Amino acid sequence: MSAAVVRAVPQPPMPASPQAQPSQAKSMVSVDNVTMAFGSFVAVQDVNLTIKDGEFVSIVGPTGCGKSTILNAIAGLLQPASGSITIDAKPVKGIQGNIGYLFQQDALLPWKTAIENTELGLMFRREPAGVRREKAMAWLAKVGLRGFEHRYPHQLSGGQRKRVQMAQALITEPQVILMDEPFSALDIHTRHLMQNELLRLWQEDRRAVVMITHDLEEAIALGDRVVILSAGPRSHIIESFDVDLSRPRDVAEIKLDPHFMDLYRNIWASLRGEVEKSYERRD
Amino acid sequence: MNAATERAIQIGILVVILGGWQIGTMTGLIDVFFFPAPLDIGTQIASWVADTSFYRHVGITLTETVLGYLIGTGLGVAAGVWLGLSRSAARILDPFIKGLNAIPRVVLAPIFVLWLGLGLWSKVALAVTLVFFITFFNAMQGVREVNPVVLSNARILGANRRDLLRHVYFPAAASWILSSLRTSVGFAVVGAIIGEYLGSSAGLGYLIAQAEGNFDATGVFAGIIILSIFVLLIDTVLNVVEKRLITWRPSAGEERPA
Numbered sequence: 001m002s003a004a005v006v007r008a009v010p011q012p013p014m015p016a017s018p019q020a021q022p023s024q025a026k027s028m029v030s031v032d033n034v035t036m037a038f039g040s041f042v043a044v045q046d047v048n049l050t051i052k053d054g055e056f057v058s059i060v061g062p063t064g065c066g067k068s069t070i071l072n073a074i075a076g077l078l079q080p081a082s083g084s085i086t087i088d089a090k091p092v093k094g095i096q097g098n099i100g101y102l103f104q105q106d107a108l109l110p111w112k113t114a115i116e117n118t119e120l121g122l123m124f125r126r127e128p129a130g131v132r133r134e135k136a137m138a139w140l141a142k143v144g145l146r147g148f149e150h151r152y153p154h155q156l157s158g159g160q161r162k163r164v165q166m167a168q169a170l171i172t173e174p175q176v177i178l179m180d181e182p183f184s185a186l187d188i189h190t191r192h193l194m195q196n197e198l199l200r201l202w203q204e205d206r207r208a209v210v211m212i213t214h215d216l217e218e219a220i221a222l223g224d225r226v227v228i229l230s231a232g233p234r235s236h237i238i239e240s241f242d243v244d245l246s247r248p249r250d251v252a253e254i255k256l257d258p259h260f261m262d263l264y265r266n267i268w269a270s271l272r273g274e275v276e277k278s279y280e281r282r283d
Numbered sequence: 284m285n286a287a288t289e290r291a292i293q294i295g296i297l298v299v300i301l302g303g304w305q306i307g308t309m310t311g312l313i314d315v316f317f318f319p320a321p322l323d324i325g326t327q328i329a330s331w332v333a334d335t336s337f338y339r340h341v342g343i344t345l346t347e348t349v350l351g352y353l354i355g356t357g358l359g360v361a362a363g364v365w366l367g368l369s370r371s372a373a374r375i376l377d378p379f380i381k382g383l384n385a386i387p388r389v390v391l392a393p394i395f396v397l398w399l400g401l402g403l404w405s406k407v408a409l410a411v412t413l414v415f416f417i418t419f420f421n422a423m424q425g426v427r428e429v430n431p432v433v434l435s436n437a438r439i440l441g442a443n444r445r446d447l448l449r450h451v452y453f454p455a456a457a458s459w460i461l462s463s464l465r466t467s468v469g470f471a472v473v474g475a476i477i478g479e480y481l482g483s484s485a486g487l488g489y490l491i492a493q494a495e496g497n498f499d500a501t502g503v504f505a506g507i508i509i510l511s512i513f514v515l516l517i518d519t520v521l522n523v524v525e526k527r528l529i530t531w532r533p534s535a536g537e538e539r540p541a
Contacts, residue, residue, distance in 0.1 A: 075435075075439055077435055077438075077439070095438050095439055097441050099439055100439075101435070101436065101439045103432050103435070103436060105432045106432070106433075107432045107433055107435070107436035108433070108436075109433055109436075109437065109450065109451065109454070110433075110531055110532070111454040111455075111457075111458070111531040112450075112531070113531075120437070120440050120442075120450070121440040121441055123446075124437075124440055124441035124442045124443070124446050125441055152531040153531075154531070154532070168436075168440070169440075172440070172441070
């Protein structure tokens with residue numbers, strides 16, 4: 001079943017992501033010996049991480065372990081203190097045009113309607129108005145917001161705003177999608193809905209994804225691989241687990257799968273020590 | 284208490300005050316030299332409103348107010364956005380701005396008359412100095428308080444500096460500026476009127492000054508009432524403008540669903 005799904009890519013793959021066989025996919029994001037520091041405070045030390053094209057990597061770690069700084073370094077928002085990051089073999093210097101970023105908080109421009117927010121990335125790329133309007137309409141329909149095009153963010157529910165954010169981040173067809181605890185602010189039912197929605201969109205057109213979360217269930221349910229970060233400061237990668245669950249997955253149902261539970265037990269055994277450590281340091 | 288009763292009480296209060304005042308002047312309890320009878324004030328207003336030259340005065344005050352407001356806000360927004368974006372420029376200019384803002388604006392009126400003459404522009408200049416600082420501080424605050432997540436999002440979506448100004452900083456500052464729209468327009472009126480009062484040949488402030496010069500309290504009171512109606516009308520217009528411009532903001536009572 002999984003093999004059939006992987007090949008069932010409905011759209012022809014983008015030139016940047018020729019990945020009929022994921023096992024041979026080239027590396028898309030490469031983080032080499034990266035240390036992130038703020039003054040004398042070292043948040044993250046010597047992190048090495050490679051994400052293949054079309055691979056969905058979840059990064060889990062205790063709160064305050066510097067997960068977000070890694071993401072922001074890949075996005076080009078922060079500069080690593082040492083080490084290097086490349087995307088598609090090109091070194092990251094400042095903000096690149098090939099990133100889609102899904103924020104935890106509301107990142108929509110409150111003074112623009114859903115459709116205006118969605119087409120923002122295309123507008124900044126100077127696409128003609130007609131083309132971008134058409135694409136934005138299609139994307140809003142894709143995330144289930146047909147009929148909500150002219151609503152302002154404050155007129156949408158939390159889940160709907162998250163959908164607009166997804167459309168906004170994905171419309172530019174980024175090579176790499178970064179997500180910083182994207183669903184943690186949502187209630188549990190909306191969260192499951194949005195996770196499934198995200199998987200559906202990603203399944204249609206697989207890109208490299210780096211998702212940060214503190215929710216281990218979410219990490220396993222969505223990811224191809226779960227990477228565990230140690231408690232901060234000087235946080236580093238302790239272990240990486242492959243998640244060999246078949247796709248497509250249903251986030252709510254997969255949690256009942258015995259193999260999912262095995263994985264959860266294994267990974268939690270590794271994560272638990274770090275979580276406890278981070279609490280000890282806090283007290 | 285329903286709306287009709289409340290309205291009835293409001294009218295009742297007005298009738299008691301004006302009626303008492305009128306009776307007081309008629310019985311000689313109140314000296315009409317200082318407190319002219321309401322009916323006389325009404326007659327004075329009516330005669331002004333019936334006179335076409337009155338509208339020339341209103342037109343001049345309105346022009347001064349609008350010009351002062353537009354120039355003041357324009358400069359205030361430009362300077363506020365600039366200093367909001369450049370922290371070092373803001374730090375360098377901070378003492379100068381504070382110093383300028385500390386000057387009581389009224390004392391500038393004679394200087395402006397000296398520089399710009401008795402005509403329109405000395406009044407506009409006074410209104411500008413009053414409006415500028417309000418808009419300036421609001422614009423600077425608006426730019427500084429741009430949500431960093433929204434900013435990062437726009438940058439990642441590919442916005443260059445000009446895009447950020449146009450689509451992020453200005454709209455963010457605009458909501459701050461527009462929310463202070465009424466305060467600053469009130470100051471624009473104050474600037475225009477004081478300017479006229481201190482030296483001019485036309486305008487509502489001039490009418491009041493002239494009445495005062497003739498010890499005509501009726502004229503002064505009539506002028507004051509005309510002025511407050513004038514400000515109320517501008518306020519109504521601004522209310523409509525504000526609603527049109529900030530459609531994206533939740534209005535009071537319209538809660539943001541979780």
